Amino acid sequence: MPLLDVRNLKKHYGAHRAVDDISFSIEPGTIFGLLGPNGAGKTTLLRMITGIFYPDAGQIIFDGRPFKAEEDILRIGYMPEERGLYKKMKIGEQAVYLAQLKGLSKADALEKVKIWFEKFEMQSWWNKKVEDLSKGMGQKLQFVTTVLHEPKLIILDEPFSGLDPVNANLIKEEIYQLAKRGCTVIFSTHRMEQVEEICDQIILVNKGKKILDGTVSGVKQEFKKHQFRIQSEPGAVLPHSAHFSSVSADGAEYVIQITDGSSTNTVLEELIRQQVPIYGFTEILPSLNDIFIRLVEGTQATTRAFQQATT
Amino acid sequence: MNKTFIIIQREFLSRVKKKTFLLSTILLPILIFGLYGLIIYFSVKGEDNIRVAIVDSKGQLEGKLQSDPSLEFSFLKQADKASLEQDLKDKKYSGYIIMPDSLGKRDSLQYHSRSNVGLMTQGKIERSINKALEKNSLQQMLAPGVTLSQVDSNKTSIDLKIEKSDGKAGNAGFATALGFICGFLIYIVLFIYGSMVMRGVMEEKTNRIAEVMVSSVKPYQLMIGKIVGIGAVGLVQFLIWGVLMMSLQLLLPVIFPEMLDQAGTAGAMAAAGGGKASMVSTILNNMQSVNMAMIIFLFIVYFLGGYLLYSSLFAAVGSAVNEDPQDAQQLMLPITMPIIFAFVIMTQAINNPDGGLAIFGSLFPLTSPIVMMARIPYGVPAWQLILSIALLIGGFLGTTWLAAKIYRTGILMYGKKVTWKELLKWARA
Numbered sequence: 003m004p005l006l007d008v009r010n011l012k013k014h015y016g017a018h019r020a021v022d023d024i025s026f027s028i029e030p031g032t033i034f035g036l037l038g039p040n041g042a043g044k045t046t047l048l049r050m051i052t053g054i055f056y057p058d059a060g061q062i063i064f065d066g067r068p069f070k071a072e073e074d075i076l077r078i079g080y081m082p083e084e085r086g087l088y089k090k091m092k093i094g095e096q097a098v099y100l101a102q103l104k105g106l107s108k109a110d111a112l113e114k115v116k117i118w119f120e121k122f123e124m125q126s127w128w129n130k131k132v133e134d135l136s137k138g139m140g141q142k143l144q145f146v147t148t149v150l151h152e153p154k155l156i157i158l159d160e161p162f163s164g165l166d167p168v169n170a171n172l173i174k175e176e177i178y179q180l181a182k183r184g185c186t187v188i189f190s191t192h193r194m195e196q197v198e199e200i201c202d203q204i205i206l207v208n209k210g211k212k213i214l215d216g217t218v219s220g221v222k223q224e225f226k227k228h229q230f231r232i233q234s235e236p237g238a239v240l241p242h243s244a245h246f247s248s249v250s251a252d253g254a255e256y257v258i259q260i261t262d263g264s265s266t267n268t269v270l271e272e273l274i275r276q277q278v279p280i281y282g283f284t285e286i287l288p289s290l291n292d293i294f295i296r297l298v299e300g301t302q303a304t305t306r307a308f309q310q311a312t313t
Numbered sequence: 314m315n316k317t318f319i320i321i322q323r324e325f326l327s328r329v330k331k332k333t334f335l336l337s338t339i340l341l342p343i344l345i346f347g348l349y350g351l352i353i354y355f356s357v358k359g360e361d362n363i364r365v366a367i368v369d370s371k372g373q374l375e376g377k378l379q380s381d382p383s384l385e386f387s388f389l390k391q392a393d394k395a396s397l398e399q400d401l402k403d404k405k406y407s408g409y410i411i412m413p414d415s416l417g418k419r420d421s422l423q424y425h426s427r428s429n430v431g432l433m434t435q436g437k438i439e440r441s442i443n444k445a446l447e448k449n450s451l452q453q454m455l456a457p458g459v460t461l462s463q464v465d466s467n468k469t470s471i472d473l474k475i476e477k478s479d480g481k482a483g484n485a486g487f488a489t490a491l492g493f494i495c496g497f498l499i500y501i502v503l504f505i506y507g508s509m510v511m512r513g514v515m516e517e518k519t520n521r522i523a524e525v526m527v528s529s530v531k532p533y534q535l536m537i538g539k540i541v542g543i544g545a546v547g548l549v550q551f552l553i554w555g556v557l558m559m560s561l562q563l564l565l566p567v568i569f570p571e572m573l574d575q576a577g578t579a580g581a582m583a584a585a586g587g588g589k590a591s592m593v594s595t596i597l598n599n600m601q602s603v604n605m606a607m608i609i610f611l612f613i614v615y616f617l618g619g620y621l622l623y624s625s626l627f628a629a630v631g632s633a634v635n636e637d638p639q640d641a642q643q644l645m646l647p648i649t650m651p652i653i654f655a656f657v658i659m660t661q662a663i664n665n666p667d668g669g670l671a672i673f674g675s676l677f678p679l680t681s682p683i684v685m686m687a688r689i690p691y692g693v694p695a696w697q698l699i700l701s702i703a704l705l706i707g708g709f710l711g712t713t714w715l716a717a718k719i720y721r722t723g724i725l726m727y728g729k730k731v732t733w734k735e736l737l738k739w740a741r742a
Contacts, residue, residue, distance in 0.1 A: 049725075053528070054725070075528065080524075080525070081525075082525060084524065086517075086522035086523065086524060086525050087520065088517075088520065091327065099319070099323055100529065103530055104529050
């Protein structure tokens with residue numbers, strides 16, 4: 003049974019369709035990537051799942067029952083893209099306060115905050131004010147306040163922006179740990195290399211519509227162009243063949259395109275017969291970034307803004 | 314624990330724990346009173362232990378002036394100026410007065426001294442001498458065998474109290490002052506705490522904490538929590554001020570006995586010796602006649618009602634503006650106008666508490682907290698009070714409902730400059 007099942011969700015702002023008939027479902031324990039260019043409707047979608055907005059139409063099934071904001075909100079942790087904390091409040095108090103609002107008792111909240119602060123080596127910050135923190139430190143605190151109440155569903159909007167590699171790794175590790183313990187993580191980002199690394203499942207949203215849904219490897223398989231990289235010797239000459247065509251050559255590396263209907267074995271057989279030395283033969287899978295740009299451009303979206311964001 | 318309560322707690326504690334709260338709540342009144350006290354102290358207090366020599370060859374004053382530890386009179390039958398100056402130099406006397414043989418009612422006396430004399434001391438000497446001279450001339454007019462104290466016992470002191478047809482007694486001057494003070498306080502309160510709510514909401518919006526918060530609680534809870542929390546801060550502040558004022562008022566005469574003395578003698582003089590009414594007891598009498606407990610109770614009712622009504626509107630404005638405080642100014646205008654308008658009606662209502670404008674103003678929920686407070690000391694028919702409070706409750710439920718809708722949309726809306734037209738559109742959504 004999926005933890006979250008979104009069915010035909012719609013949200014309009016006047017004539018503008020921010021979310022237009024989106025459906026997907028997430029199994030428990032998955033790390034789920036929600037991708038899309040700026041203005042695609044990701045934030046609106048997330049805000050409906052966190053109960054901040056009511057959908058105009060459609061259903062959200064959370065843990066087998068229709069989503070009820072008031073109760074289910076306690077089992078969701080949401081870290082919005084625009085980080086926000088009370089600047090004048092002491093860090094420890096703030097974390098306890100936010101945990102209390104998620105339904106923890108004061109004693110529980112205090113205990114949990116202490117555990118997490120220890121884990122992230124933040125104990126000495128307890129009496130500091132948020133305004134005295136660096137951006138990265140604030141980010142860590144924000145992450146802690148999001149996962150503190152051990153939510154079943156964690157929603158992270160661009161969790162790594164502003165973090166140095168050490169802290170980014172720390173948080174990435176934490177996300178893995180949480181998923182291993184059965185938490186489901188929705189993860190919205192522009193950074194494709196992170197998605198490839200972390201996510202089990204992705205959907206791509208553009209102009210309020212879902213244009214792609216699947217596992218990372220499945221999507222790559224779906225969009226592969228049957229191109230292969232051959233490592234050979236410099237100066238080796240690839241024969242002409244009906245089974246493949248040469249795409250490019252760079253020193254000892256060649257890229258070939260296998261024609262439809264031919265298999266890799268026939269290609270290899272032919273190359274070996276022609277006595278081309280072969281040290282390596284690997285399939286070139288498209289990067290998510292490529293797929294992304296291809297799809298978004300295909301739907302004529304706010305591509306330019308998006309490309310700037312990814313480069 | 315209820316989430317709204319947790320929010321109220323934070324809003325309250327985070328403000329009360331601030332140093333500025335302590336400063337403004339406790340230190341400010343003490344500072345003002347201290348300054349006030351200091352001014353009085355220096356104007357009142359000359360030197361201690363003033364010894365005045367009175368050269369009174371005819372014995373006009375001898376034995377008729379009251380001495381006390383701080384002011385001592387001594388009488389000399391004969392003395393020349395040179396020896397008196399020498400005495401001043403030797404600090405035998407602080408000053409001397411030479412009584413002329415005859416003294417008209419408007420004549421003045423010379424007080425010779427080497428140092429300045431405090432206002433209070435000067436007044437005290439003046440009063441003592443005047444009183445003695447008055448008694449002297451009065452005694453001369455009396456038939457033989459009649460003493461001054463017999464005359465004094467016939468003095469009357471009649472207060473004029475206004476009796477209205479509904480049976481309530483009132484003193485116009487006192488009612489005016491009390492009404493104005495109460496109305497003015499509410500006027501100030503609406504502005505101070507209203508804009509405090511607005512700034513709180515703006516802070517949440519610009520810090521981008523709003524989105525984190527509304528993923529845990531409903532926007533309505535967040536708004537109500539802020540409003541109630543700040544309202545509680547206001548009540549506590551008033552409570553502390555009230556207690557401080559009262560204790561300082563009580564302490565002041567203890568610290569400056571001269572003041573009480575003066576007030577006492579002034580009162581006694583006003584009542585021409587016979588009546589015992591002093592200023593303090595006059596005020597106390599008046600307080601009894603207007604039912605102070607009732608006024609304090611209604612003050613709290615209108616304070617809370619007015620605050621709840623307006624602060625939710627201020628919260629709505631706070632949620633709609635971005636970081637620019639000038640936008641806030643513009644959006645605030647439709648809210649501040651009725652408050653100022655209410656103040657204007659109040660000044661009218663003080664002069665004519667039962668006039669049509671005053672009655673309308675004290676029933677209409679946007680103006681009633683201020684206008685009604687000005688009318689209450691004069692006595693207001695019960696049906697008007699009940700109607701006014703009912704309308705006020707209805708009013709704040711209405712504005713809170715309206716504000717909650719604006720707030721819900723506004724708090725997550727960034728980068729757009731909004732107008733009231735837009736706000737009303739949000740409210741209708």
